Amino acid sequence: MTISAEAPEDAASEAVRKFGITVEDYMLPARHQIQMVGPDGTLNPHTEQGTQPGHEYALPGDEELLAAYEQLVVGRRVNDQNSALVRQGRMAVYPSSHGQEACQVAAALCLSDGDWMFPTYRDSVAVMARGVDPVQTMTLFRGDWHGGYDPAKHKVGIQCTPLTTQLLHGVGVAHAAKLRGEDTVVLAMCGDGATSEGDFHEALNFAAVFHLPVVFFVQNNQYAISVPLAHQSVAPSLAHKAVGYGMAGERVDGNDMVALLAVLGRAVRLAREGSGPLLVEAHTYRMQAHTNADDATRYRQDSEVAQWVAKDPLSRMETYLTDRGLLDDERAAGIAEKAEAVATQLREGLSEEVPVEPQDLFKYVFSTPTPQLKEQSALLADELSREEAAK
């Protein structure tokens, strides 16, 4: 196969033909962010969902919504439990996604088993929602190794701390899959501040030039530690950056679980069908500080935070599903129980004293340790055996 081959009729040309719009209209995000369920939990009339020709979204099915709600409850519980574990000194640090759980859950649920996710350090809930064991996910923050799960087994990249470097890894995974004729889609995640990084640009451009099935998912939570979005970019929106690479961009209410499932679901489907890459910007808010080591009161007002409490993704979804008669007390109790079980698993797993193996320092630097590493390994072993003997 030739990788540069044009798709028979991609989403852009279809939209151009169907709606009489230009390719630029198709690539530019809709004039307003896509929002299906408002902060009060009621479904917006179709005309107010932010859609326009070429940007139309179908309401996800009931089962999908309920599965998402369950993950949303679990995700919130995970965030709160992990923050508590940090306060108790059981974990060194935890960058919480409290308030961003709808983005986290949608990122995992929009993918099929054969797809890949490339998360950041704040995306632990997304990693768990993808099916990675919660305690393995938290190993990075527990401090006994730099990673706890096998990326290849779960098709989840390592939780990356150098910003946007992982987007390029996602591009490479997609490229390799495409060369083999596989229908893998890659969801590559980053935050608003990260869009200033050079690798953000390089990843989007490479994905576009090689026409790869990558969905770039930017969670715009308004802050890069302390620096607000206005200091990162003066573009009309981050989703507008897509058109500069020749790909379609879309903005979505990042606290609206329903809209996220619709927008990301469509992006993944289009990418799988050969549309090339897409960029989705979710408008959300980091409700807590960057990490426990950060003091958010130094750079933002409580009143601003309060505004976002009213837009909470969890209560919004709860109201919506209850009003629709999909969620009753019994079902809610069952979901809460599942969330509590995960919290217990985290408490127990992270309170456990896991012995570290000093020789692991040398074991994995290369497939086979070099003579120099063998020498250093022997040096440490000798040091430890003398310490042991002196006890």
Added chain:
Amino acid sequence: MSPTITTSSEANGNVSAATARAAAKAAVVAEQTGPQPITLAKALNTAMADAMHADPSVLVFGEDVGMLGGVFRITDGLTKTFGKDRCFDTPLAESGIVGMAVGMAMNGMRPVIEMQFDAFAYPAFEQIVSHVAKMHNRTKGTVKLPMVIRVPYAGGIGGVEHHCDSSEAYYAHTAGLKVFTPATVADGYRMLREAIDSDDPVMFMEPKKLYWSKDQVDLDALRAEHAENTARGTSSEGRAAVARPGTDATLIAYGPSVPTALAAAAAAAEEGRSLEVIDVRSIVPFDDETVCASVRKTGRAVVIAEAHGFASVASEIVARVQERCFHHLAAPIRRVTGFDVPYPAPKLEHYYLPGVDRILDAVDDLQWED
């Protein structure tokens, strides 16, 4: 793998498009056996072509490596032979090239990527140091990155600024990277095949001033050697070579400095001094055994490298040899390296580069009278 492949351009099988004369010439070349005068460039090109024939997961990409064949023509003919999916041009962005290679290696490919010049690899530094070097360790070996980053490096070609850096120390200092640098045509083939075979990432430092130097090399014999090594599970990886045996002092050099060291040894021989020349070949892993065996025998050593001396690979070699051979040394080990200045403009580079006279002066200083 076809045994008749001699170079990618001759091996592309596109004989119908060539003139009858070119086809006849290719056939003659293909039938020739035994040592031929071959450039380092051709050896490297052949190594990539052979690896691509042997394994469909081997891919080559970078800037201008496709139809042009690379600015040094090292990838000449690969796109023609293997198609645009296997050897292709990327957008002009080195971090993108390395980062994409990481993802491809994570997903079953063996990328061999080209950084156009030493200093042009610096935009990719974060990918190399934070991911290429660390992925295996971070994942406890569950993710391997079998990738080769080819870097034309060092000077001596009258190049402009940013085209002549000796950047090997940056990579050698980074745990998790293998760093190879061939100094002979045969090693160009041998070591690049071994780098592509490696399950760990390799920084493959190619001395650009040696690209067009020729040796008598039997490519078929090298192919047979590679096949035999593969079958036996052996290789020359991580081993230094005695480039010229001697008894009075050891010159330790790598990459572009090996021919200079050999020239110095030849000149010293005329003055009655027998110098052994060690070609380091593999900076990481480093062959302490071969280097130290030579210094213990001769009792004197000079380390030669083009890179700046301060905090350099040459300094590391001096430290290692001193720690291991102190009681065999008749004199302090000397370094002949580039000065600690930015790589000079073309008209000044001959003052900067370690040359035969500077090496012989250092040898003269090794306390022969004591």
